[in-house]
Amino acid sequence: MENLRGRGRPFTGLGLQAAVTAMGLDPASDLPRLWAVLTVESRGFGFQPDRRPKLLFERHVFSRETDRRFDKRAPDLSNSEAGGYIGGAAEYERLDRAVALLADAGQAPEAALRSASWGLGQVMGFNHETAGFPSAAAMVAAILDEEDEHLMAMAGFVRAHKLGPKLKAGDWEAVAKTYNGKNFAEHGYHIKLRQAFEKFSSGVSRDxxxxxxxxxxxxxxxxxxxxxxxxxxxxxxxxxxxxxxxxxxxxxxxxxxxxxxxxxxxxxxx
Structure with missing residues (x-):
């Protein structure tokens, strides 16, 4: 989807402070907690080299969003089991194919957009309402140019799921479960989050x-x-x-x- 290439502007200090405050965190002391989540979810940056937002297409979500209708036709894109990841820009190829499946069925791309996690905070498209948008398409359109918008979408998700207190408490298992589902421990997400937090708490400056x-x-x-x-x-x-x-x-x-x-x-x- 070439139309998803924007300006790719990194977040600003004001945008960072506004998002951290909106999450219920303290800009003076809780930045390592936010950096930990961003690092695990998106390696700390929301855009690819071609300036499209980073994404990860989730085939099990697409299967659910489309009532399993494409499972037999394209099991690598629509499947009850997670997986099939390619990574990087190739995830857009998977998204394009999913959009094409919907178009062939006379449907808009919304279900495909809902089935990917997006940008700096890797907010799932189906969480668009908690991120503050009426549709996944609206959320994706909003994050094309500015990482500040990525942060605010993430802030909406954090608020809606009451993750601020859990982040402040260092309850990484709760954070990982909310972000990555009930099978988070299989992939060690909580361990990665804790390790990233320890790294960012060591005093290394982020300029x-x-x-x-x-x-x-x-x-x-x-x-x-x-x-x-x-x-x-x-x-x-x-x-x-x-x-x-x-x-x-x-x-x-x-x-x-x-x-x-x-x-x-x-x-x-x-």
Missing amino acids: LPIRRAQAALLYLGFGKTMGDVDGVLGDNTRRAIRAWRLHAGLPDSDRLDGGDFDLLMAAAGL
Whole structure:
């Protein structure tokens, strides 16, 4: 679905603070809890390199949403059992095929959109009402351009499921069950959440301008050099900065000094 490519703007400090507050968390002390969830759910960034929101298509949800009518025809897309994941941009191929199945049956794509988890917080499409939208299509349209919208959709989900107190208490089993279902323990989601929280509580700084620069580098094709968009100025990010500077005809350096940051933002359209 090429029409789902937007601007891909990383979240802002104001957007982050508004979402954390809306979740019932303390912006001064609870950010590691939010970062833990984002890291486990989406590796901490809501867009793919092509600026489409990250998604994961859930075939068991699609089967349920369509009353099993496509189970025999396309069991890799419609199945009572979860699975069939490909990951990355290939998940859009699965979504496209599901939309095509619906179109052949004279139906709108809503059931397919409801069957995927979306963006930074990986909110399921069927949770659109708790995220504050009248339909999955409306939710997806809202998150195409700004990660701030990803955060607010997630905040709606957290509020609706009363996850704020559980996040504050570090009840990772409850958080994992709400996010990933009753079989969360099979995949160790609660363990991953706890480990991520411990990591983010260790004092490693998350710098939003660096995170923004990393997003720009990702969009410009330097993702393999850089690694994750995580707001940490590590060796991988420095290598990506150096590669971009050489590509842009700038002096050799692994820093973004002076107007270099603005040049990078302009090059990426951010």
